[in-house]
Amino acid sequence: MNIIVCIRQVPDLIEELELNDDSTGLNREYLKLGVNEFDDWALEQALLLKEQHGGTVTCLALDTPDVDNTLFTCYAKGADKAIKIEGDFANGATSHQAAKLFADAIKPLPHDLILTGVQSVEDLDGQVGVLLATYLGVPHVSVITGVQVNSRVAVVRKEYAGGLLAEFEVDLPAVLGIQAAKQAPRYAPISKVRAMMKEKKIETSISRDGTVDAGIAIRRLFKPENGKHAEMIEGDADAVAARVVEILKERGLVK
Amino acid sequence: MSNDVFVVVEHLKGKIGDITFEMLGKAREIADALGGKLNAVLIGDALLAAQLGKADAVLHIGEPMLANFTPIAHKNALAELIRARAPRVVMIANTSMGMDLAASVSVSLDLPLVAYCKNVRVEDGKIIATAQLYGGKLLADAEATGDQVIVSILAGSFSADAGRGAGAPVVEQVSVTTNDGGVRFKQLIEPEAADVDITKQEILVSVGRGIQNADNLPLVEELAAALGGALSASRPIVDNGWLPKSRQVGKSGQTVKPKMYFMVGISGAPEHLEGMRDAGLIIAINTDANAPIFDVAHYGITADLFDVVPALTEKIKSQ
Ligand SMILES: Cc1cc2nc3c(=O)[nH]c(=O)nc-3n(C[C@H](O)[C@H](O)[C@H](O)COP(=O)(O)OP(=O)(O)OC[C@H]3O[C@@H](n4cnc5c(N)ncnc54)[C@H](O)[C@@H]3O)c2cc1C
Numbered sequence: 001m002n003i004i005v006c007i008r009q010v011p012d013l014i015e016e017l018e019l020n021d022d023s024t025g026l027n028r029e030y031l032k033l034g035v036n037e038f039d040d041w042a043l044e045q046a047l048l049l050k051e052q053h054g055g056t057v058t059c060l061a062l063d064t065p066d067v068d069n070t071l072f073t074c075y076a077k078g079a080d081k082a083i084k085i086e087g088d089f090a091n092g093a094t095s096h097q098a099a100k101l102f103a104d105a106i107k108p109l110p111h112d113l114i115l116t117g118v119q120s121v122e123d124l125d126g127q128v129g130v131l132l133a134t135y136l137g138v139p140h141v142s143v144i145t146g147v148q149v150n151s152r153v154a155v156v157r158k159e160y161a162g163g164l165l166a167e168f169e170v171d172l173p174a175v176l177g178i179q180a181a182k183q184a185p186r187y188a189p190i191s192k193v194r195a196m197m198k199e200k201k202i203e204t205s206i207s208r209d210g211t212v213d214a215g216i217a218i219r220r221l222f223k224p225e226n227g228k229h230a231e232m233i234e235g236d237a238d239a240v241a242a243r244v245v246e247i248l249k250e251r252g253l254v255k
Numbered sequence: 256m257s258n259d260v261f262v263v264v265e266h267l268k269g270k271i272g273d274i275t276f277e278m279l280g281k282a283r284e285i286a287d288a289l290g291g292k293l294n295a296v297l298i299g300d301a302l303l304a305a306q307l308g309k310a311d312a313v314l315h316i317g318e319p320m321l322a323n324f325t326p327i328a329h330k331n332a333l334a335e336l337i338r339a340r341a342p343r344v345v346m347i348a349n350t351s352m353g354m355d356l357a358a359s360v361s362v363s364l365d366l367p368l369v370a371y372c373k374n375v376r377v378e379d380g381k382i383i384a385t386a387q388l389y390g391g392k393l394l395a396d397a398e399a400t401g402d403q404v405i406v407s408i409l410a411g412s413f414s415a416d417a418g419r420g421a422g423a424p425v426v427e428q429v430s431v432t433t434n435d436g437g438v439r440f441k442q443l444i445e446p447e448a449a450d451v452d453i454t455k456q457e458i459l460v461s462v463g464r465g466i467q468n469a470d471n472l473p474l475v476e477e478l479a480a481a482l483g484g485a486l487s488a489s490r491p492i493v494d495n496g497w498l499p500k501s502r503q504v505g506k507s508g509q510t511v512k513p514k515m516y517f518m519v520g521i522s523g524a525p526e527h528l529e530g531m532r533d534a535g536l537i538i539a540i541n542t543d544a545n546a547p548i549f550d551v552a553h554y555g556i557t558a559d560l561f562d563v564v565p566a567l568t569e570k571i572k573s574q
Contacts, residue, residue, distance in 0.1 A: 011389065013389060013390045013392060013522070014543065016545065017389055017392055017393060041494075095358075096361075096362075099362075118354075119354070121388060121389045121390050122388065122389070123370055123371070124369065124370060124371070124386055124388060124395060124397065125361070125367065125368050125369065125370060126357060126358035126361055126368045126370050126407075127354055127358050127370070130326075130354065130355055130357075130358035130359050131358045131359075131361065131362050133359070134358070134359045134361075134362035134363055135362055138437070139326070139327050139436055139437035139438045140326055140327070140355065140359065140438075141326050141355065141438060142326075142351070142354050142355050143351040143354060143355075143507070155441070157444070158351060159351055159507045160267060160350075160351050160352070160507070161272075161350070161351070161506060161507060161508075161510075162446065162508070162509060162510070163446030163447075163500050163501065163503070163507070163508065163509070164267075164443060164444070164445060164446060165443070165444040165446075166323075166324070166440065166442075166443055166444070167440075167441040167442050167443075167444060168325065168326075168438050168439060168440055168441060169438070169439045169441055170437060170438050170439075171437035171438075174437065174438075177354070179507070180494045183496075184494065184495050184496070213400075214367060214368075215365075215366070215367030215399060215400050215401055216367045216368075216369055216397045216398065216399055216400065216404075217397065217398050217400055218395050218396070218397050219383065219396040219397065219398055220395070220396050221388075221393050221394070221395050222393065222394055222395075222396075223392070223393060223394070224391070224393075224394055224547070224550050229549060229550055229555075230537075230539065230549045230550070230551075230552040230553060230554055230555030231553065231554050231555070232549075232554075232555045232556070232557065233554055233555065233556050236562075237558065237562040237563050237565075237566035238566055238570075240556050240558060240563055240566070240567070241563065241566040241567040241569070241570040242570060244538065244554070244556075244567055244570075245567070245570050245571060245574065247536075247538070247554060248482075248515070248571075251514070251515075251535075251536060253458065253482075253514060253515050253536070254482065254571055254574055255574060
């Protein structure tokens with residue numbers, strides 16, 4: 001079974017996000033990027049399926065800063081092939097653009113199953129997995145926490161609210177938006193990533209069809225208004241604890 | 256193109272979700288501002304139409320194959336209807352089901368989509384959608400460059416009561432071509448029984464990824480015990496297998512409304528907020544002063560949980 005995993009680098013949310021001059025996007029100059037957390041789960045799901053059924057895992061990513069490191073990490077975890085899609089992504093890419101680029105790169109590759117993270121923090125114009133499936137004209141199911149493959153179909157479990165699951169049968173090839181795999185994403189030691197940098201090569205792919213327009217314009221990006229902001233409790237741990245106990249007492253929540 | 260607004264009705268096990276009523280209330284405002292009609296699009300269960308009085312009309316698609324939600328069959332039906340009627344705005348819930356619909360209709364019909372919307376308004380005849388991005392750290396005012404737009408709405412953005420209209424709506428039967436597109440519904444699987452029902456607790460101590468690893472959980476367990484409450488968690492704690500799924504609060508977990516929700520090392524991602532924003536008292540501890548949770552919490556503490564939690568546990572025990 002040939003599995004493709006689409007991986008995106010997104011801003012690290014621990015860092016302060018700075019806006020560009022006209023507040024229509026992020027100032028990307030010093031932006032720290034990391035793998036979209038759900039894409040890591042998608043890779044884990046792919047590796048688990050490969051362990052079970054054999055086949056190959058190919059990781060695809062747009063050529064964003066530090067992506068090589070990410071792709072060598074994929075190799076270190078057990079991916080067979082890593083491909084970087086070349087282009088100008090200095091200002092990021094919309095979900096529609098990313099999906100179209102992934103679709104163009106995937107078409108010539110052998111593929112039975114395509115996995116993406118269910119969503120990313122940058123999906124202003126929709127989730128890449130579903131967009132990608134529609135560009136490819138193959139079925140999709142997102143918010144997946146379980147995948148079993150039996151010859152040409154996959155039986156998948158999609159999460160609804162409250163822990164309820166829906167089970168679907170999906171004809172392959174298909175795109176699945178992965179929420180979580182059976183086990184947490186495996187860890188690749190730095191030494192192994194370094195070894196992969198010497199041993200493996202990242203292939204490149206250039207989109208012939210170009211990209212698409214998501215059809216939306218950002219008027220402005222802004223921080224949520226602070227009107228409802230919490231009343232902050234200051235002081236050392238003991239002072240904070242004392243104040244919290246006071247608040248709980250006022251409300252009759254502790255005796 | 257018309258000035259109509261479509262709301263795609265989401266229902267499961269014979270029940271219309273609150274998010275649909277939230278959308279209907281907001282869509283009523285938008286349709287009135289545009290001078291268009293508000294149409295509820297109901298796929299499946301015809302009986303539910305009676306609850307959709309806020310809409311001017313219900314467009315009901317009753318093909319048996321569409322009785323249970325399936326991503327492609329429902330997308331095909333919806334796309335056919337939108338193509339035929341050309342509404343100005345289509346509202347879809349940004350839920351597990353809606354995520355499969357909104358993006359695929361966007362590509363199928365080449366219509367723009369603004370996802371994760373917290374608000375939608377009409378300004379100088381244009382539709383402006385406010386979307387929540389970066390785990391709730393930023394908002395974006397986005398505008399479609401063409402005439403029509405699909406918006407997917409985050410649960411908890413509007414009042415559901417505003418969308419519960421009395422009166423019987425006109426129901427128009429619409430027939431569409433059906434095609435499962437390679438995805439077939441098999442069954443619903445109910446969640447496993449819970450050891451503790453977190454929806455019934457008055458006090459919850461909720462733990463997030465800030466706790467770092469499972470070995471640190473007793474720290475928060477002790478606080479929960481001292482407060483006479485129970486332990487709940489954000490999704491990563493459950494995905495890592497540190498607590499059972501029944502303890503998860505949020506979009507794909509439980510919706511809770513305790514008297515107090517004490518949050519330890521949780522950032523306040525929109526998917527988490529969906530499950531707890533109506534708690535009576537929300538207190539959050541987070542090392543990041545800019546964590547989105549501080550916009551929702553009543554009290555915030557910018558500190559290391561490993562300092563504050565033990566101090567607080569001790570203080571409560573000594574009362
Ligand atoms: C379809 C879908 C459904 C989802 N459903 C849910 C759901 O039901 N429930 C849910 O919770 N999530 C859900 N999520 C996931 C959600 O998007 C977030 O990934 C998740 O809520 C983040 O959990 P967190 O806040 O614990 O972790 P993070 O976002 O990683 O936050 C950890 C926080 O801990 C703080 N911290 C770190 N160290 C310390 C310390 N020593 N002391 C104090 N603070 C510290 C950090 O500053 C950070 O703010 C869903 C996602 C999707 C796509």
